[in-house]
Amino acid sequence: MDLHQLKSFKTIVEKGSFLDAANELNYSLSAISYQMQQLENEIKFPLFEKIGRRMVPTEQSLKLIPHIKKMLDEMEQIRMLNAKDRKIEGSLTISVSDSILTYIIQPVLKEFIKKAPDVQLKLKVKNSYDIQKEVVHNEIDLGIHYNVYGYDNQIKVTEIKNFSIGLMASSNFPISERNFNLENQIKNSCIINNDPNAVYQIYFRDYLKERNLKFTGQTLEVWSIEATKQSVMNNLGVACLPRFVATNELKKGEIEEILIKDFKQNIMLIVAHHSNKWISPAMNLFLNLLKEIISDQENEI
Incomplete structure (x- = not known):
């Protein structure tokens, strides 16, 4: 064979x-x-x-x-036995959430490509739940996503950083529609999201259901974190987003956060891989860069 x-x-x-x-x-x-x-x-x-x-x-x-994946991993390990003084090579497949790729790990990718230009880096953008499935089935090297259901002991998980989320609206969003603290309301607006299965969207839907808050407008699924933000800025509706997504726009006043007293949710950024996965030099480098660079970032305002 x-x-x-x-x-x-x-x-x-x-x-x-x-x-x-x-x-x-x-x-x-x-x-x-x-x-x-x-x-x-x-x-x-x-x-x-x-x-x-x-x-x-x-x-x-x-x-x-x-079995093939295991054999290929073992062959790569054999090939790298005498590779301490050699350049980092091979491939690295990573699945990552849209907002994390767009706003958080760009500096990590830049430094990784600089230090390991010969590694074939494959990035796949998926939501946290799909990434979790890929990690469990050992289909990727690394999954970078928000913590959702949790993993069993077959998966190695490293918590990277905690982020807060909030409800974002245009500065022109009507004052009369901004109270989300009272129960049993009907809001004359739309909900905008980049992915209905994003963990922060689920948190917000749960809050609306608990408070019996309903929207007369449609739910706009634009499937892009940037398009979601632009739609909010153009006053097409409101969107629940990680605060780091709108850092610059919040500072400039182009987007305003609607403060909700009982909606203080956080999302934990994690990196996960199967315990059977061989930690190649490329994978080890990426993990170290991720932990070093992200922990020093200041994304929240």
């Missing part, structure tokens, strides 16, 4: 097609097809089945993926 064949199979599964995997690995389509034929001959069961026009991995073949 050839390690290149196993890596090719893993890449086909991840990319979703033979062609995309061939492009990723710099193989011809015929070469990667031949590898799969050879691998099937050796393992004695089909790797793919044809559904419509697509070749889809069989249920049995998908059971190979965790």
Whole structure:
């Protein structure tokens, strides 16, 4: 059984097609097809089945993926045994929440690329709940997100920093609509969010339900933290956001926070990885930079 064949199979599964995997690995389509034929001959069961026009991995073949990942990790460890004085190489796959990527870890990425330019860095933007699933299934190297349900002891979790959240509105938002402390109200406005499953959106929805506060306007899901902020500034509605997202706009008076007496929520930024994950030099460097740089940041006003 050839390690290149196993890596090719893993890449086909991840990319979703033979062609995309061939492009990723710099193989011809015929070469990667031949590898799969050879691998099937050796393992004695089909790797793919044809559904419509697509070749889809069989249920049995998908059971190979965790073993392949473990083998590739171990091969990388062997390769790095004598790498103390060598440059940091390899790849690092990180899933991160939109707001964290946009506003928090840019300095970390800049320093990491400077110190490890030969590492292939793959960033995926997802919400905290999806990232948590990827970490549990050991599908990524690192998950950087807000703490939600918590993990079991199979996952190594490091708390990085605590952030506060608040309800943001335009400076032109009507004064008459700004009281969110009283119960049983109807608000003549819209709620704007970048992701309905963002943890701070869930906190805000729970508060509205508890207080029986309803909005006459639509819920605008814009799926971008920047678009959410711009929509608030243009007085399209209100948005519950981490305060660091609107630091500059709050200072300039372009956005104002609506203070709510009983809504004082915090979100904890964490980094997580599976305990079975090998801490490669690239991963170790990123973790150290994350802890050093973020702890020194002053994002809240």
